[in-house]
Amino acid sequence: MTVEQILFLLAGAVILVSAFLVVTVRKLMHAALWLVVTLFGVAVLYALLQANFLAVVQLVVYIGAIAILFIFAVMLTRKEMRDLGPQTRSNWWVAVLVGAAVLMGLVFVVLAIPGVERTAQVLPEGLDTVQALGVALVSPNAYVLPFEVASVLLLAALIGAVYLAGIIKK
């Protein structure tokens, strides 16, 4: 077993355990912090895939912005940040069946992709993946249209947020 495989298995185990804890722990604050651990594990997976940019963006956006806003919201919402009710419903077995079916389907689909069992390519020396990504995002032959559509959508959301925040002042 190579070092990469050991790291991959460790990161996978951390992601699975912490993701399970996100939905099972009783304290909302702990759930939010376990979510941070899950997101961190995903960043490790990106780093193992040599996707440096995605790994760091995962940290900046998901942990730096989204998870911290979650925690902020959790701290501000309820006084008793604990869920005391029952954690399962009577038809939980239906959810288990559906979840298992989806998992099987996904595994089947992924295994059907040609070349899924290949080992990761070693990137050539001097290849700047960030530059390649940047060029792809603004090149008309690649992803400029989805990129611009997404930015228009974000701009609309931003203007909407500013408008909503402005109403209360009057």
Added chain:
Amino acid sequence: MTFWNDPINLIANWLNTLLTGWGVPASLATVLIYFIGITVLVVFAMVLDIGLVWVERKVVARFQDRLGPNRLGPFGLIQPIADIIKMVIKEDITPAGAEKVLYNIAPVLSATSVIMLWAILPLAANIYGVDLNVALLYIVAMGALGTLAIIIAGWASNNKYALLGAFRMVANMVAYEIPMVIVLLIPTILAGTMSVIGITEAQRNLWFVFLSPLGAVIFMISAIAELGRSPFDLNEAESEIVAGFHIEYTGMKFGWFYASELLHAFTFGGFAAILFFGGYNGFFGLEQFPAFSWLNIPFVQALVFIVKAMIGYWVIMWVKYSMPRIRIDHMLAFNWKFLVPLSLVLLVVTAILHRILVVLPTWQYALGMFAANIVIITATIEILRAHGRKQRQAEYALLKTQ
């Protein structure tokens, strides 16, 4: 390859042949060497941190017209060691209502977020942890970990002052992250890379502070806010919330917060040096001349870098000990209504001008970029002055009617 030209690789190769000679598999040997390297780097950072305690106390004493530590050893140099011994033997208290695990994780996470930054800090051209091609985003990502540490500390202490301090700190850090990210893009544009080595090498002949003085100032302001130091120290405002997020921590756990704050300040001084003041390079490409070729020796480069980082750290201390704390609404308004628009304008102007002027000879290019910065600064001051005058006149008119 001699020890003076490439010390790190020489030692790594020597260790590699030694370990493989002992029959250790090559992959395990690599992991072990990395592990040793990381340990040495962390130990170096922490030992430097002990020195920083002394520097900070001596400098603040000068600012406040005192002598500072002067009893233990020459110039009080042994004082930080005494401080550490004191902190280690203090009683370790965990408040009754605190979350034990989270309460104990927070100081470790706080120190981690700073020490992780040292992974990308180039002390010299070939003395660095790793040359990431996304190094500048990595700085921001580690800032996010620091924010997380403060939230956890504030929440797990189960103390209202701690929680208030954490709230303020998060509002501060999330807000000032934005001008910081925008300003980090300016060296990226000028150097054409996000790697700190690439940015430093691009400043061999001309420091970026001459191309973007405004960028350097905005970076310094947002770095001070990110550090939570005065005038942005609302998170631990002594006169309002006692000590903020670390109010419940005692002994060495408080020590970790204190140590990571000092090391963080020094590290950001180092990043200011890398991004705008040429990092480990000498002055104006001096090392290209044969008489100054000794500037290329890694140990001299490391010394140059540390001196520059110390100057940046000194500026941070200078601001800290001469400015009063500002109110939270002023702080947020200053960020959202002033720094963010200003840095956006600066970014757009820098990006366009760099594309147009980069074909010209260096001195014309530098002059153009510098002039653009001066124009932006003048325009900003004029807008602020007009705005201030309008406000004063409105107040005056109101006064007259009463």
